Amino acid sequence: MTDSSGGSFRDGDPVERNSDEDDSESQESLSADLARRFFEACPVSAVVIDATGEIAHATDRAVTTLGLPREDLVGRSYDPSEWDLFYDDGTPVPIDEHPVTRVFESGDPAFGFEYWIELPDGSRRWFSSNAAPLFDTDGDVEYVAVAFEDVTPLKQRETRLTSDHVRLLEFRADESAVPPSLRVDDDRTWIDIDSVVSLPDGTTVQYMGTSDLTASEFVTAVEEVPHYLDARLLSSVGGYNRIEAHSESETVAHVFTALGGRPREIGIASDEVRFRGELPGDVDHQQAGDEIRRFHPDAELVTEELVYSPQLLYDVVADALTDRQLAALDAAYFSGYFDTPRTSTGDELAARFGVTRQTFNQHLRKAERTVFQHLFEKSGAAGTD
Template sequence: MYRDDGTPVSEDEHPVTRVLETKEPDYGFEHWIDLPSGTERWLSSNSAPVLSEDGDVEYIVVGFEDTTQLKEREDKLTSDKRRGLGLSSKQLFRPLLDVADGDMRIEVDEVVRLQDGSVLKYITGRGISAKELIDVFDQLYGVKNTRLLQSGAGECRVEVHVEAPTMSLVFAELGGQVKSLFQTNGAAGPLLTAEVPGDVEPRTAVQAAQKVYPDIRLESQELQYSPRLLYDIVEDVLTERQFTSLRTAYYAGYFEKPRKSTGDELAERLGITRQTFNQHLRLAEETVLEQLFDASGKAAR
């Protein structure tokens, strides 16, 4: 038996020993053990005495809970490193610079890969009109079609249906994501910002991006902590189609009031029937709530 820091649990520190000495229960003792296979398992134990009429300990009841999965999630929350990258490309930025007037930012909220290999991008534009943003994508980025979701107060949201390859897919295949497709950066010029896992070398990301835009250059990088615990848990427990339906519904404004997209529109986008879309969405919602209120709640208690 070992503690979190790797030191062995001594006989005096063993919960059974303490219960024998104090005649009091010992709850929530966390430790890990080595299995014959060479793997580690984390356990949480509860030990409680059963006393005789004279007050002596007759025996001790011990219960164990395997907390390995929970421990791994906790470790990911505190140690998940992400590498932030700032990239430049005249080829990528040229059509956007033609419409830029002052500060402008085009954020990639989410990317959903469809079964036919094409991609749905959910984009938020700031400092650019909805018409200008749609025109740029429709005319210059090989987009299949674009749909306006929301516009007003200096901000617009669009859904863009595009064929691969795209910068968003390049980074998705590296385990990362494009955060902003374009953001003004003063005299230094505009940047595309992206995140990749901390163990992905910047050179690897740049070389992959250059297959889409050969003149891509790395301007900055920063290693940072970026916990995504609940997102990772949900992604693990949902099927791919449930997760795709849920992400598409959320970023297409299906849950907003008034709705920005109907169930029929999203089902058509995903190439499934409305009934199948509803089923995927209902099961996804149920699973997310189970993780939030059942699994996570029990773990917290």
């Protein structure tokens, strides 16, 4: 690739600085080299489109973000009619409102343009883009540079914060999902899912409770599920038993969390398992069904209900916390760290997260401070650490 000044993107030999001309050539060479290295290492999704409408360059991150092979992206014609962009309400973005079209026609940059598209894998993703012109020596727009980022998680959080309804779903799986020790009992066992916490090493910790099983029966049943590595009893009070289960991978409960909702409970009979959870009101239940069928291919949706959700404070606080802080607070609360006496120690929790006790305490203290600020400060604004 070469720059418009005619210099090539290659490392040159040292240049003697004996004249103004030499200085100018050195600066041009440095600019070309810097541009080459910038595009090679660029940490954002970006493409460059030439005046003929062809995509002349794409960063590695752009290739990954769009889910297209590089050979299918670079050299491809940027025909706005082939890139179906949609506004928030699902209305297609007219061709003359595409940011690339606008920049080529006006010569003015277009910042903060938000839209969603459907990727080749069928998923719907939100993007925020900034487009700017690159002019030739005559002042005409020769290229348009477009930087864009996937903002889908932010849009999902925004939807949760502005939606007052959730969708309660119940899926059914057959006997193969039933732990062996529970296949002989005709009574239905209900297990509450308190929280699912993702750990830095890719494993998860799930906090669950039930009054339908004894402590030993509960631990045994969970350990019989293949993807759980271990389970330990946290507390047994008034016939209600709570455990912590460590999983080597995602579980069905994690499906609801990943889609912006929450798992609720699991109902186990001798011949079937029921999974109940909630999703934001605007999330298609088919997404949850497709993910659950990765674990249980025969799983089917049996009930669906739209209900009011009083979870606003939780969502506001969760939005203000980092992922690490929220995970630390979740794990501390549901593992009994705040109970008297404690059922989990700081050292045990730090070990779960693979960090030092000091690091875990820092995450926890910052999370606690954020929660207190939202409870007690009139503005709810986060303070400085």
